[in-house]
Amino acid sequence: MTTTRPDPDLGLPDTDLPDTGPAAVRERDETDPLAGFRSRFAPVPEGLVFLNGASLGRLPAATADATDALVRGEWGARLAEARTQWLDLPQRVGDELARTVLGARPGEVVASDCTSVNLYKLGAAALRDRPGAVVLDDDNFPTDQYVLTGLAEEYGREARVVRTDPDRGPQPEEVRQAVAGGAALVSLSLVSHRSGALADLRGIQEAAHAAGALVLWDLSHAVGAVPLELTADGVDLAVGSTYKHLCGGPGAPALLYVREDLQARLTQPVQGWYGHREQLAMRHAFHPDPGIRRFLTGSPPVLSLAALLPALRLLGEAGTDRIRAKSTALTGLFQRLAAELLEPHGFRLAGPPDPARRGGHLTYTHPRARKLVPLFAERAGVLVDYAAHDRVRVSPAPLSTRFADVHEAVHRMHRVLKEEGA
Structure with missing residues (x-):
């Protein structure tokens, strides 16, 4: 990077x-x-x-005014009629994240759920797409380790744990050795939560891709702190919290990124009405949206999404x-x-x-x-x-x-x- x-x-x-x-x-x-x-x-x-x-x-x-305007001016004044203008809020906030802090294209990001849930969704989508092991490291954030080892068990895959020096972070050569013989998924944090070490994004991706694996980055301690160019760097998948360097507030919804050319082929395990191609038609059979919306599940946390926007505008301006x-x-x-x-x-x-x-x-x-x-x-x-x-x-x-x-x-x-x- x-x-x-x-x-x-x-x-x-x-x-x-x-x-x-x-x-x-x-x-x-x-x-x-x-x-x-x-x-x-x-x-x-x-x-x-x-x-x-x-x-x-x-x-x-500006956050208090933004949430107050939504509560009083939209929910309070317009009652149930206001709900239709929030249907695409996860995508609108996602596009703002893409533009201001992620270096991604419109339609590659949504804001939804929490980091752990999004990690599960994208990790499962990768394992559904291809065979092979799950590769993680022992310095990753604990919830990442829990989710990824749980996914490996659920899908009958081997979980290969890279032993990482916590002061250096994961190294490309360590990943190259871990994916030898094939892997489906490599998932690491771009910035270590403990030491702050910044991983070699391109070097690690090169090692993983050579073995046929997708790479799922946790950007929780990176987004808003270091410049990111997800599209230009060919990042496959990413998740991350928005309440740290993005100042989204307590319980702010997490980001979920899927590269545009991967979206139509990946299916996530928590299918819900927000991910349906005809969301309001109430069909009995599930047909996923062809784009990024297929990775959504249920009703979004509207107040938290509204609270995130003022901070993103500040970051974009700076x-x-x-x-x-x-x-x-x-x-x-x-x-x-x-x-x-x-x-x-x-x-x-x-x-x-x-x-x-x-x-x-x-x-x-x-x-x-x-x-x-x-x-x-x-x-x-x-x-x-x-x-x-x-x-x-x-x-x-x-x-x-x-x-x-x-x-x-x-x-x-x-x-x-x-x-x-x-």
Whole structure:
């Protein structure tokens, strides 16, 4: 996968910040081309620094108005007559996802269900399409492992588990060895939820395709954090959550992507009226829609879909290249400050040291991580995340986080460590 390099003609921020002093940090904020987006989010409570965007993105200020307009103006005022204008909402939101953050064509994406359900649907569709094993890795998100091993058992297939270095992520050569002898499906996360490691999308796909396998990517920690070009990169299948870097809100419906030329040949296992080619005709026999709608099942979560749109408009306006450039600058600043202030107290960077090889978050190990994360919140007002196996996950959201916030957060965390004698 290619990574964005700063380009002055596009107004991209320079990712290099050699001086980490307060004055240099303030100057960076003053020249940040994305600084204006910060005011378009609901404010963080006074005294808190939010560095946990990989868990649940911040609330866009326009979201409350958008959902209120739907509840009062459409549902409240138009009653049951409003329901017909929501029939194609999963596709309309899907097309917006395709355009703004996925690099996909119209008609290749829908927003529906949750990531786990969509993973099951597309994994089953791949196994129905071709013979062979299911390949996954042991560093994938736990629900992915549960779903994929369950699918292998359900369809009588072998589940081959790649042993992955959690700080590097899955490697093409490891996948090449795992698919030797044939495979039906390879399913991995593009960005590791634990370390933030960014996988080699093209290299892994090349290895999988050579063995006849389809590749199903989980984009939950990638979408909105790194530029994606699903169509240009020849991605087969993808799913992903929309409540992290896409700021879709709690329980936001997940994305589901199927490359255009695969849609007519793949059948998903949870057939429902929303996937019927004549949805409102109420036929007794199921005939799947020829396009992306065949992967839908039942009535969509309309309020949650409406809540996702304001965030997508913000992301589309900002541009994923600029978001990515600022993201690498923010995590790079945290990394340099942490080397000076946190690592002497037992913090160790877990994951690629090069910000270009990470997603939108970085991770540190510490033997007391489980205890420290709530202490950072209670004593210092710094909101980061605890990840399994004694890891602290840090994810500054580029549209709503200042460089000064990162600077302040590391110094506050340092004070807590000194108090704790860690």
